Amino acid sequence: MSTFSGLSTALSSLHAQRQALEVAGQNVANANTVGYTRQRADLTGVEPVSVPSLHSGGASVGNGTRVTGIARLGDVFADARLRAETGAASFTATRAEVYGRLESTIAEPGDKGVSHALNQFWSSWGSSATRPTPTPPAPSSSRTRTRSPPASPPATPR
CATH class of the missing domain: 1.20.5 (Single alpha-helices involved in coiled-coils or other helix-helix interfaces)
Structure with missing residues (x-):
């Protein structure tokens, strides 16, 4: 492991921790904001680069830390x-x-x-319904009746 790879490992960790501090600062700034839910920076280690060979020892040094995401800590169901x-x-x-x-x-x-x-x-x-009023007379018409009143019905044979 060279000196520059050690510095690169430290630098990636500093970048990840700076981003985590920014998330923490947002949480503090919005502590009294209605409806704000806390956030968390998810950090993981960067996998080492290993080249499989016949005589590799298998244990390699990592390459630092990185932020894989920022998660809200609110209850989804609530x-x-x-x-x-x-x-x-x-x-x-x-x-x-x-x-x-x-x-x-x-x-x-x-x-x-x-x-x-x-x-x-x-x-x-x-x-x-209890005291009906008399109905007014029908208005007179200038028409004359054209039909005579119906005759009495014929007697039915027995």
């Missing part, structure tokens, strides 16, 4: 449940607002509401 419940709460709030506007529009309950008007309507039907 996040899905939160989104579903937030949507349901928003739907319910919107429905309550619409019902409130509808209730103020039709003025229920009260003397100017739909139920009051329907009660008056049905009571007028009830009063007309």
Whole structure:
């Protein structure tokens, strides 16, 4: 192992640790942000380059460290449940607002509401059933009758 390969190993590790510190800094900066989930830098060692040969010892020195990814540490199921419940709460709030506007529009309950008007309507039907008013005479027509009234039906033979 040469000096430059040792420096290369140290440099790759420094780059990986710097990126992990940046992720940690983001976690600290967003600690009070609503909805932010922590992140973590996943670090792995770089595999050594080995050339198989007859007399290789098998144990080789690695080539440093690298970042394989940045993972969110939130609970996937809790996040899905939160989104579903937030949507349901928003739907319910919107429905309550619409019902409130509808209730103020039709003025229920009260003397100017739909139920009051329907009660008056049905009571007028009830009063007309108990005290019918005479029907007005049919309007006179300038037409004359063209048909004579029907004759009595013929007697049926026995």
